Amino acid sequence: MNKNSKIYIAGHTGMVGSAVLKRLKGEGLSNLLLVTREELNLLNQKTVEDFFQKHRPEYVIVCAARVGGIKANMTHPAEFLYENLSIQNNIIWSAHEQGVKKLLFLGSSCIYPRECPQPMKEEYFMDGKPEHTNEGYAFAKIAGMKLCEYIYTEFDKKFISCMPTNIYGENDNFDPESSHVIPALIRRMHAAKINSAKEVVIWGSGNSRREFLHVDDLADAIYFLMQNYDRKQFLNIGTGEDISIKELAFMIKDIVGYEGELIFDTTKPDGMPKKLLNVS
Incomplete structure (x- = not known):
């Protein structure tokens, strides 16, 4: 080009x-x-x-x-x-x-x-x-x-x-019905902080790595x-590095300043246990 x-x-x-x-x-x-x-x-x-x-x-x-x-x-x-x-x-x-x-x-x-x-x-x-x-x-x-x-x-x-x-x-999708995990967690924890919610429920065990x-x-x-x-x-x-959803959730919790509890709902699916690309 x-x-x-x-x-x-x-x-x-x-x-x-x-x-x-x-x-x-x-x-x-x-x-x-x-x-x-x-x-x-x-x-x-x-x-x-x-x-x-x-x-x-x-x-x-x-x-x-x-x-x-x-x-x-x-x-x-x-x-x-x-x-x-x-x-x-x-x-x-x-x-x-x-x-x-x-x-x-x-x-x-x-x-x-x-x-x-x-x-x-x-x-x-x-x-x-x-x-x-x-x-x-x-x-x-x-x-x-x-x-x-x-x-x-x-x-x-x-x-x-x-x-x-x-x-x-930038320009990520924060729609509650269709967003991916990072914008979804940011939106939900920000809303929980504003509304003084005691807890945020997150799908899955949090053990999946992304x-x-x-x-x-x-x-x-x-x-x-x-x-x-x-x-x-x-x-x-990719980057060749991954993080668990639980680690990510607590990281976002700290950044947003949400002081409530995070509940991981193990009745909901985790998706793939691990997704890490080989970028060598």
């Missing part, structure tokens, strides 16, 4: 997309295609095809997706599968048909098997079933990664994927891959 390249960031208003937008602008890239979901319905195949035919981007970064925490994934698996399949299929295939030079698709560490050896290497991809609490989302991401791989193989086009770990940072990466670091990695990486093999993107 250079300063004159026409680049489409799908999902530029979300947490990852907005960080990528900031990173590209910081590099002096200004020929950016930016459309909101009100202007372009990514679930509509014809609309997406028309958009690509009209604007003909040279490079595409696919940050758009329906995402959510464990509760949202368990409650709406059909919607997570259908919407993510539709969004990524429409974008990736339209990009292929309109001659996009390079496309980067964001996978997710949730696609690795539940019983995956730790830390998780790229070679463990599809070695077993994903964690059942987010199957719908995981299967959609697997399909998107394989579609990019097959386009690369069949048509010799630089359609590549990366596998980010859990992301947090790896977290700041969204600006992911944006740096995405920019690097778009400029320097052209291989078919996807790459893990």
Whole structure:
């Protein structure tokens, strides 16, 4: 990519997309295609095809997706599968048909098997079933990664994927029904502090371990891959360090200044026991 390249960031208003937008602008890239979901319905195949035919981007970064925490994934698996399949299929295939030079698709560490050896290497991809609490989302991401791989193989086009770990940072989603663990804990403990609540109940035992990466670091990695990486093999993107949900919860409790009690509800699912990417 250079300063004159026409680049489409799908999902530029979300947490990852907005960080990528900031990173590209910081590099002096200004020929950016930016459309909101009100202007372009990514679930509509014809609309997406028309958009690509009209604007003909040279490079595409696919940050758009329906995402959510464990509760949202368990409650709406059909919607997570259908919407993510539709969004990524429409974008990736339209990009292929309109001659996009390079496309980067964001996978997710949730696609690795539940019983995956730790830390998780790229070679463990599809070695077993994903964690059942987010199957719908995981299967959609697997399909998107394989579609990019097959386009690369069949048509010799630089359609590549990366596998980010859990992301947090500016423009995160604090919605009570769909947020991930860090914003969910921040929101709930802040509300508990304001309302002088005696306790906050947290799903699961707190023993599950997760790896977290700041969204600006992911944006740096995405920019690097778009400029320097052209291989078919996807790459893990993470820190190589993890923390238990219990440790994380008490850390946020201290930072927020909440003085009540944290209750871990072991009748609720933990998800995968451990998710740590091999980033060597």
